[in-house]
Amino acid sequence: MTSHTESPGTFAFTVHPRARLGEDLARVWPPLGRVPDPVYDAALRHLPLRPVTMAGIHIGGERVGHVVLVPYGARHLLDSPGEGRARVHRAVDKARALGCDVVGLGALTATVTAGGVSLRSRTDIGVTNGNAFTxxxxxxxxxxxxxxxxxxxxxxxxxxxxxxxxxxxxxxxxxxxxxxxxxxxxxxxxxxxxxxxxxxxxxxxxxxxxxxxxxxxxxxxxxxxxxxxxxxxxxxxxxxxxxxxxxxxxxxxxxxxxxxxxxxxxxxxxVVDIPSLRLVGGNIGLPDGRAYACFAETALLALSGHRGHFSIGVPTLELVDHARELARGLSHLGFRAAEPTSFGRPVTIGRPAMGVAS
Missing domain, CATH: 3.40.50.720 (NAD(P)-binding Rossmann-like Domain)
Incomplete structure (x- = not known):
């Protein structure tokens, strides 16, 4: 955690294809879902593919950031973490080129960078693994x-x-x-x-x-x-x-x-509730108004005017408490645990709704 300013910034959030490559890549462009997974597996492993801006992020009716796709699947990242780390670093370069103030590391892009530790030397953009708010x-x-x-x-x-x-x-x-x-x-x-x-x-x-x-x-x-x-x-x-x-x-x-x-x-x-959240041009597997907590942490940082790194490696409990404070400051936009679902389908386990604990 480095510094704050009163002026809101913009952010990027890195994602990657998960286990079903075609299904996830179809979120970028639907026809990509027709290509067999073995073809994608070979292409992602061997071709020098560049990161892709797959969606614009809108919260409260304003464009506040970008989703950046790292062209490397989950198994690729785990099997070849060195190459995976290099591809994540290139995605962070792209985030900076897009003018973003902070970048969040989604899913295994955090794992292969040791929770963002390999990006700690960057001074041109703030980095967070999103794990404090998660x-x-x-x-x-x-x-x-x-x-x-x-x-x-x-x-x-x-x-x-x-x-x-x-x-x-x-x-x-x-x-x-x-x-x-x-x-x-x-x-x-x-x-x-x-x-x-x-x-x-x-x-x-x-x-x-x-x-x-x-x-x-x-x-x-x-x-x-x-x-x-x-x-x-x-x-x-x-x-x-x-x-x-x-x-x-x-x-x-x-x-x-x-x-x-x-x-x-x-x-x-x-999973976090941000009712006004819209992704334009692609999606990350959740409906409008919902985000993963690591994504939500990155949004919290940008919208609250944070500058510099935030959650790198294992977050301290003090950092977790600070993330909760940021969420309370932006509670008019949501930033609380979403109503429960099971494999994406709503389930009822009692009331009241989950929120950010004090």
């Missing part, structure tokens, strides 16, 4: 689910998958800070970082750590915050009546989970 929104959603959708709300066991990641670590600390849960299970790949985080939050809440997905088997609420190109959570991993909050992009649950386990509720995580 942590705030996921925390808000988790608390609502614990209140309204979890059977053992008075003694909840919460599992966080991807706990040592940028969003995961922040959400873990938020839930432990005021003992919002009775017990935590943390799941991640790196045992060293996992054990350190478990020891830290274990001073506040009884905590166990595991590198295995099977460890979530008796959790009341499972929060997914991993970086993967695949659906990792399966029907066999979940307790009867479990609730899943999937805040991953690409998502780590499959729609088949809802059919195979009708007792399980899967809620789309990290």
């Amino acid at each position: 942590a705030a929104i996921v925390d808000d959603q988790a608390r609502r689910l614990l209140r309204d959708a979890v059977d053992h709300a008075s003694d909840p066991h919460v599992a966080i998958v991807g706990a040592t990641g940028s969003v995961g670590a922040a959400v873990t600390r938020l839930l432990a800070r005021d003992r919002a849960v009775a017990r935590l299970t943390l799941v991640a790949r790196s045992a060293r970082r996992l054990d350190a985080l478990a020891a830290e939050v274990g001073r506040h809440v009884p905590t166990t750590a595991s590198t295995l997905m099977e460890a979530v088997a008796d959790a009341d609420l499972v929060i997914l915050l991993t970086a993967s190109a695949d659906a990792l959570l399966g029907p066999a991993h979940l307790a009867p009546g479990a609730v899943v909050l999937d805040a991953t992009q690409p998502r780590n649950t499959s729609a088949s989970l809802a059919h195979e386990r009708p007792d399980v509720l899967v809620v789309d995580g990290g």
Whole structure:
């Protein structure tokens, strides 16, 4: 976090094709959806494709930014992070050429830049991974689910998958800070970082750590915050009546989970309500008026006149609290957790609506 000014700025938000390449590229231009995925796979891997401005961003009736497509799929970014990082850097160059003051890193463009750390030396444009506000929104959603959708709300066991990641670590600390849960299970790949985080939050809440997905088997609420190109959570991993909050992009649950386990509720995580938001020329897989929280954080920074970097690497809880303050300052435009959906379809889990917690 660097500096602020009273004058609102403009922003860019980077995206990339997810698992279904043709489906996502059709959001740029519908005829692209007719090309088989293997053709796209080869083209994206081997051709020196430039970033594309795929949509203009309008909030409150004003054009405030651009969506910039990084021409590299989710699996490409994970399989070849060096090349992926170079392509993200070129997308940031494009954002600056468009006159943007800040750029947000969407989905795996944040992962391959180590949460924006590889862009920290840039002084010509502010960078954020969007994870401070994402942590705030996921925390808000988790608390609502614990209140309204979890059977053992008075003694909840919460599992966080991807706990040592940028969003995961922040959400873990938020839930432990005021003992919002009775017990935590943390799941991640790196045992060293996992054990350190478990020891830290274990001073506040009884905590166990595991590198295995099977460890979530008796959790009341499972929060997914991993970086993967695949659906990792399966029907066999979940307790009867479990609730899943999937805040991953690409998502780590499959729609088949809802059919195979009708007792399980899967809620789309990290989705924010901005009623006047319109994307002109393309879309990022959400209807008008809704955005992912990482996108919303970038918009908050631009609209509030922030200059310089914001959330780089793992956000501190102070940064999360500051993102919430920015959202309250722009509450007339929305910037609160959207009403819950499951695989894009509305679900009812109780009232009142989720908002940015104080």
